[in-house]
Amino acid sequence: MKHLLVLALLVFVAPITIGEEDAVSHFASGSFEVKLSPQPLHDALEGTKLGRMSIDKTFEGDLEGTSKGEMLMAMTEVEGSAGYSAIEVVTGSLEGRAGSFVLHHKGTMNRGAAEAAITVVPDSGTGELEGIAGSMQIEIKDGGHFYTFEYRFD
Numbered sequence: 001m002k003h004l005l006v007l008a009l010l011v012f013v014a015p016i017t018i019g020e021e022d023a024v025s026h027f028a029s030g031s032f033e034v035k036l037s038p039q040p041l042h043d044a045l046e047g048t049k050l051g052r053m054s055i056d057k058t059f060e061g062d063l064e065g066t067s068k069g070e071m072l073m074a075m076t077e078v079e080g081s082a083g084y085s086a087i088e089v090v091t092g093s094l095e096g097r098a099g100s101f102v103l104h105h106k107g108t109m110n111r112g113a114a115e116a117a118i119t120v121v122p123d124s125g126t127g128e129l130e131g132i133a134g135s136m137q138i139e140i141k142d143g144g145h146f147y148t149f150e151y152r153f154d
Helices: 002-013
Strands: 026-038 050-061 063-075 082-094 097-110 113-120 132-141 144-153
Touching (some): 026 063
Antiparallel strands (some): 026 050, 050 063, 063 082, 082 097, 097 113, 132 144
């Protein structure tokens, strides 16, 4: 009985190390160029402030590759208030691992104050990027676009 108690304590208290090296967060950073091209809206309502854009990006740095995607946005009558959602497929090499994954964007501007969340769509990784999860931050500074990508492999 004493041995069972010790075993039970080890199971519940001891750290589990299976796959631990892949669950560690990694950080990648670099720059990107982006081209947004206006696209027609399906069944656009007259007088609405909805928009649709195609996204074409080229990444440099720890992430080398390209992406293609679509963005939907809504502007309001209040200057500086808007919302957007986007999906983009990133294809390339992330710190030497080749493959692709999908990023999901959602963002709002509340009278000029911006908030955005960009996350990897679960189970979207292919090739050597299979199992990727994480989030990306974007900064626009001095006319350039920069990313910081926190990621892990589940």
